[in-house]
Amino acid sequence: MSIQSIREFMPKNNLVYFLCLALLIFVVFPLSMDIFRLNLIGKYLTYAFVAIGLVLCWGYGGILSLGQGVFFGLGGYCMAMFLKLESSDPESTKIQSTPGIPDFMDWNQITELPWFWEPFYSFPFTLLAILLVPSIFAYIIGVAMFKRRVGGVYFAIITQAIASILTILIIGQQGYTGGVNGITDLRTLLGWNIRTDSAKYILYFVNGVLLFICLLVAQFIRKSKLGRLLLAMREREDRVRFSGYDVSNFKIFIFCVAAAFSAIGGAMFTLQVGFMSPSFVGIVPSIEMVIFCAVGGRLSIFGAVYGTLLVNWAKTTFSESFPELWLFAMGALFISVVMAFPSGLAGLYKSKVEPWLIQTYTNIKRYYLERNGTRPAESGETL
């Protein structure tokens, strides 16, 4: 890898964005907040995985999926199933009529562990399942839809229907899935208690590191030929097709990547919050995840993270103090993001803050150079 290719992969200003975000997540938040608030931030950041996936698939690829909650939920449920099996060993469930199975199964008169729960005794399998189950599911949906050139609005409606189906299924099959309460009361991961403060700190940092890995993958896709092709496809799909590219394969790939990101987010959500329920799978959470991405700016992977943090922070603050105002604020947010700021926070930054920063930087530089008696620098210098 030459210096040239590194520069192409990570231009100077993107490096600054990465460092700022890292500073915020790994230094500022942990130092300035108690563990309760930090845990909340960790929870918000799990949604940021979904938002980054949406930037790739909606912002770049032009595929609006209203079912990202499905993949978030699948990842979360895989992790929750493993944790639940671990916490319901025969020792701690001996008051049940069938010891050794999760408590909600016992309440629903199920006496035997269903077959699809069996493999989740194994941790390596669970980790694989978290990545593979949602990706394979996304692949199937993608092949069925994109190979037939279904896209845009129809794709959005069908993903929405899938989110709705999965929610009804989870709620309806209470004995196998925990129903509307979800899978609760998760305590340990491989014997390590995840509910202590120190565990929460560690999980927060693991979550942050995973988020940065996803950001780097997203950056790689963005800067590669694939990223440019996605943009081209979004604008003029036919022309890309006529140039000899198989458009549907790129779409399927990016949809699977977005699904895998969401699943990682879901799994980290389960670990940090300690439960998983169908209320993170359905249509409403899925559309909310789209708005996180839209507020941040649908073309900016960093914007997606900031947008997620901002909207969720606003949601928590509002619903703590004025619960009835929150839906109004959320509704207004949807409308104003679409009408007034189609490129979100990132767009505002690009058009307002960045020129100002560059101007200030140039002024400071000129001031110092003049004081030292050298000639003023050209004003075209940038950060």
Add this chain to the structure above:
Amino acid sequence: MFSEYTSSELVSIFAMQGFAGLILFSVFVLMALGLAIIFGQMGVINMAHGEFMILGAYMTYLTSNIFSNYLPGFYGIYFFIAMIVAFLAAGSLGALMEFSIIRHLYKRPLDTLLATWGISLIMQQTFRSVFGAREVGVTIPDWMMGSVPLTEMVEIPINGIFVMCLTVVISVSVYFLMYKSRFGGQVRAVVQNRPMAGAVGINTEKVDRVTFGLGCGIAGVAGSAFTMIGSTGPTAGQLYIVDTFLVVVFGGASSLLGTIASAFTISQAQSTMEFFLSGSMAKVLTLLTVVIILMLRPQGLFSLKIRK
């Protein structure tokens, strides 16, 4: 699963469930007709459609309260007044929404989806603040109570028959409006070729606004009919929106006949299965079948054969 019933019982089960399915069908058709106009003809994804229906339902509730307090003598006919009120309220709000928001977003269909979702959140919260979070129901006038016995085991409720007749009347009038009237011709002209329609002197912006208002107004009437068979809560609209979109897409978005056919198929399948399986499994199976069929045949059941 059929073995534990005798054949005469099976016939009556299918008849009763079929009738329950017909009521569901009526609600689907009324909701889907409005959506088929807005989505199928104009290409706007109106996620607030369910809320327009609930607006109609609340308008009916208000009208029924006014009648029972001030005009108890005319209570029997309040429903017809309520329907007009619901149509006007939902229709004018829809036209206002088109004028202030949707108009700017015709070129970005996915963004209309987000904007209308925002509108639906605001409407939901407004309903909750004004009418309370609890579900409300109207008192059905006396002549609509009771049921008609067909055989010993099959009884048909009168309010169900009424809702079905209403559906037929509205569907037929929408058909005439869209395919036989001057206005319908203008709408279809604008849909097919906007610049040409403008060039021959059609005021396309006005046609857009009226069409959108009409679709929302029909949703309001659907809500009005909905009060005859169930109670209304602030979030009830969200329960129906996905089903309705599926009905429209499944029928082939630009065909009104397809919409009606697909509403019939979906509602009958769902209500028949509901008797033998649990309600949630019936719904899952129905939706899943529809989604799979749509994956195999993305253009829906009935589609116009046109070159794209």
